[in-house]
Amino acid sequence: MTGRPIFISVIMHCFAAVLVFVGLPSLKRDLPKDMPLVVMEIVQTVPKTNLIQGYKPNTAKEEKEPTIRKKQPAFPPKPPATKSAPAPKPVPKTKVEPVPDPKPEPKEPSPAAEVIPEKPTVKPKLSKVEAVQAPEAKPHVLPKSLPKQKPKRQKLKMPKTKPTPPKAAPKKPRTTKPTQTINAQANLAARVNKLVKDEQKRKQAATGVLQNLAKVKNQAEEAKKRRKEQERKKASDELTKTLSAAAGNAQKAPQPPRNMKIGVDVIDRLRMHLRDFWTPPPGAAGNDSLIVDIIVVIDSESNVLKADIEDRLRMSLDKYFKASALAAQRAMVDSSPLPIPHNPNGQQREFIFEFDPAFMSR
Amino acid sequence: MSALKERFSILSSLMALAAVTFVFAAELALAQQRIRITEGQVAPTPIAVAEFTNLGGEISDAGREIAEIISNDLLSSGLFDPIDSAAFIAPPKSPAIRPNFANWAPLGAKGLLVGSAEIDADGKLQVEFVLWDVITQRDITSGSGNASPDGLRQLAHKIADFVYEEFTGDAGYFDTQIVYVAESGTQSRRVKRLAIMDQDGHNHRYLTSGLDLVLTPRFSPRSHEIAYLNYFNDEPNVYIHDIRTGRSERLGSFPGMTFAPRFGPRGDKLIMSWAKNGLTDIYEMDLSTQEISQLTKSASIDTSPSYSPDGRKIVFNSDRGGRQQLYVMNTDGSDVNRISFGDGRYATPVWSPRGDIIAFTKMTGGRFYIGVMNVDGSGERLLAEGFLVEAPTWAPNGRVLMYFKQEPFENDGTGGETALYRVDITGFNERRVITPSDASDPAWSPVR
Numbered sequence: 001m002t003g004r005p006i007f008i009s010v011i012m013h014c015f016a017a018v019l020v021f022v023g024l025p026s027l028k029r030d031l032p033k034d035m036p037l038v039v040m041e042i043v044q045t046v047p048k049t050n051l052i053q054g055y056k057p058n059t060a061k062e063e064k065e066p067t068i069r070k071k072q073p074a075f076p077p078k079p080p081a082t083k084s085a086p087a088p089k090p091v092p093k094t095k096v097e098p099v100p101d102p103k104p105e106p107k108e109p110s111p112a113a114e115v116i117p118e119k120p121t122v123k124p125k126l127s128k129v130e131a132v133q134a135p136e137a138k139p140h141v142l143p144k145s146l147p148k149q150k151p152k153r154q155k156l157k158m159p160k161t162k163p164t165p166p167k168a169a170p171k172k173p174r175t176t177k178p179t180q181t182i183n184a185q186a187n188l189a190a191r192v193n194k195l196v197k198d199e200q201k202r203k204q205a206a207t208g209v210l211q212n213l214a215k216v217k218n219q220a221e222e223a224k225k226r227r228k229e230q231e232r233k234k235a236s237d238e239l240t241k242t243l244s245a246a247a248g249n250a251q252k253a254p255q256p257p258r259n260m261k262i263g264v265d266v267i268d269r270l271r272m273h274l275r276d277f278w279t280p281p282p283g284a285a286g287n288d289s290l291i292v293d294i295i296v297v298i299d300s301e302s303n304v305l306k307a308d309i310e311d312r313l314r315m316s317l318d319k320y321f322k323a324s325a326l327a328a329q330r331a332m333v334d335s336s337p338l339p340i341p342h343n344p345n346g347q348q349r350e351f352i353f354e355f356d357p358a359f360m361s362r
Numbered sequence: 363m364s365a366l367k368e369r370f371s372i373l374s375s376l377m378a379l380a381a382v383t384f385v386f387a388a389e390l391a392l393a394q395q396r397i398r399i400t401e402g403q404v405a406p407t408p409i410a411v412a413e414f415t416n417l418g419g420e421i422s423d424a425g426r427e428i429a430e431i432i433s434n435d436l437l438s439s440g441l442f443d444p445i446d447s448a449a450f451i452a453p454p455k456s457p458a459i460r461p462n463f464a465n466w467a468p469l470g471a472k473g474l475l476v477g478s479a480e481i482d483a484d485g486k487l488q489v490e491f492v493l494w495d496v497i498t499q500r501d502i503t504s505g506s507g508n509a510s511p512d513g514l515r516q517l518a519h520k521i522a523d524f525v526y527e528e529f530t531g532d533a534g535y536f537d538t539q540i541v542y543v544a545e546s547g548t549q550s551r552r553v554k555r556l557a558i559m560d561q562d563g564h565n566h567r568y569l570t571s572g573l574d575l576v577l578t579p580r581f582s583p584r585s586h587e588i589a590y591l592n593y594f595n596d597e598p599n600v601y602i603h604d605i606r607t608g609r610s611e612r613l614g615s616f617p618g619m620t621f622a623p624r625f626g627p628r629g630d631k632l633i634m635s636w637a638k639n640g641l642t643d644i645y646e647m648d649l650s651t652q653e654i655s656q657l658t659k660s661a662s663i664d665t666s667p668s669y670s671p672d673g674r675k676i677v678f679n680s681d682r683g684g685r686q687q688l689y690v691m692n693t694d695g696s697d698v699n700r701i702s703f704g705d706g707r708y709a710t711p712v713w714s715p716r717g718d719i720i721a722f723t724k725m726t727g728g729r730f731y732i733g734v735m736n737v738d739g740s741g742e743r744l745l746a747e748g749f750l751v752e753a754p755t756w757a758p759n760g761r762v763l764m765y766f767k768q769e770p771f772e773n774d775g776t777g778g779e780t781a782l783y784r785v786d787i788t789g790f791n792e793r794r795v796i797t798p799s800d801a802s803d804p805a806w807s808p809v810r
Contacts, residue, residue, distance in 0.1 A: 005368035012375035261395050271399055278402035282441055282761065282788065283531035295394070307498075323531030330472060330497040331402070354398045 262340055262351075269339045274353075278331035281323040284357035290321055292328040292355045300343040304336035310352070328355040404788075406443035407529055409436060410471040410496075412454050413447060414479040414489070419455035424487060424514060425479040431518035432475065434562060435536040436525060439762070440791025445469050457492040457504070466496045473502070475525060487511055491521055493528060502528045515564060516810070523809070535757040536561060539807040540764065541579045541588050542782060544568065545800040549775050554802075556590060556603065561757075561806070563796045569603055570610070578753075579603075581807045582625045588805070589613070589623040589632060600634055614652060620645075622666050627673045633657070635665040644678055646693070657695035668720075669693070670713045670737075677701075677711040677720055677737075688722060690737065701739030710753055713737075716760035719787070723752045723765075732765050734787060745789045755806045761787055764795065766802040 284290045297306035309315055309325045316322070332353060343349055411433045414425030429447070436442035447453070451465040454476040466474050477491030490506040503524055509517045516537055523534025544557040556569035556576050569588070570576055579590040585605075592601040592610070600613040600623045613620070618638030625632055629649075636645045642663040647654045658664040662682035669676055677690050683700060686707035691698040702708040706726025713720055717737070724731040724744065730751040733744040750768035757764070764784040771778040780802045782795040795801070 005371035009371040009375045016378045267397055274399050275401040279405055280402050281530040320531035334497045350394045352394045352396045354396055356400050
């Protein structure tokens, strides 16, 4: 009796093991490394500019976030200060428009260009990748030429300005240094004292004025300090929130865009397109087992970045398969760019192309 | 306790199964989209064969000749389209230098062969080469070798074989020879001699004097022996000719007539037809012991036997069914099965070196055809047609067939021109093989 359950257990475990090894082929291959993902929250802040320009590459800037992320740990305390220094300048100029931050975005474009070169590993694609980089540089130029975009981008890194804009008065004190304000207050107090002493003749009135002035000074100073502290806290909180969100999204964001499905019409177009580039070796005729799987990675503009033969082991053992696999790989590389709609998210996508030479036997 | 254990084991099994199911489902969710490509094109592969250079980077005479031989070989196969060297933008200087692919891609080249050829101090020809994939910009294969200056052509054929194999998956067949019957004289006084040449027609020479009539030469798998039918003193018998020594030897002494010889796949046996007492049957001879065994016993004419590449089956033609048809049997003569059922008559079957199909001659409607069919008789396809088309022979890789065609004679006795042809098994790229005189009964050698 006790042997039966053990027997059942052994059978079930064996079945499970077989399922794992036979049913999960992708465990045996090296899938391409996932690229850092874009922070969607940032995209949402710039929809207007996208619509106006009809330009997609905004997403490329988002990819820059990962590089910024790495720098964050070192910067958090100081960068805001250094950045806030230049920031004040635009703020006073555009007191009414002070919505976005111009500086953070212009810096991001360059990191995006750095990210892309990491993708191409296939030699022939190098030139194509370089070609890809060029168009991506355009978006960086365009925003610069468009003054409207700058302010919008400023939003991200200038959260401090949001609370302040309504009141112009408090901003001025910010620009004056604390030492200057103390001196001014001391002068005022001295003047008041002198006036009080000179006008002691007016005894009753003088004492009342002094008391009121002192109270006003103290209240003003306290209010200023509170505001400054609040602003700093808010700014730092917002920065940390956006940065942590960026980091979190990059790590946790779902992968679907990478394996985004394409429709039947696009597949038909692909078949038509590849037909002109694929010349299977004659030995493939009548050989139904010579079906080759090519793992293809394309960039956002559907340029082929990578075309790897999946079954490399068989390639080294079977000369017919090797010739077929090389022919299919050549077809993929040669047919770049593919007639697949561009990815608006600017991300790479991955497909498996299955080359079946059955047509040669018809 | 036992009930508890049983529950526990079942529970653990179910959990394991659930875990596997979960992982499997996750795998499916992350799987990439598969796109099936089912249409391509059948076209010759454009390839650039650069003239081989010497150590100084200059094109040498030997290098020019090697490139020309390789280009001709690839072109003759019908599977390659060598690009004219005049179109090259910047011919490569050395196989050691990575080519600038930007100069080759615009030419449409998918492959680029770069090599060097230099005669060293010992008078030997030293050759190196690299085959590049222009599209993926990777080297596909490379190699080196040496030979005496008279071995230049063979060396070039071997390099062409490398290129052919890398792009097609099939073994190359350029470094092979053809033995055939060279014919001359009038129809009434026809002289037939054994001749041999490289597959591209070069290095032609005669093996017999022409005093005796010769027919049906067949190469041994060892490639230096040829079996053939020789009418010595008007007595037809099977002879073996050794190419290295130039000597011919009669294969035993048999009463009657022996003909249609063919070697076994290992070269240790030979099958042939033996006509005696009015009956023609198939016999097998062990070449080491000279022992003969009869494989067929029928009142009909059984002839043209051919081994399968694994040596387990024999295909032959027989009229035992009332009309000449193809049959397959075991090598001991058992389990005879008819495989051809089409109209007309079938003859001279030859098993492909790949073992997948059988070539044959078909006669129907007053015309001759060369065709192929699967080993079970299905999938019959006719590849060539003519007034007289006969005697197919396979290239060692099983992709190309050679045969001879004869034109009809005129009333005045002229005409009747006989020539060798070859065709791809797809039925395309039929080409005439140039010979010094009329030619028939070709036999393709193994790769040297």
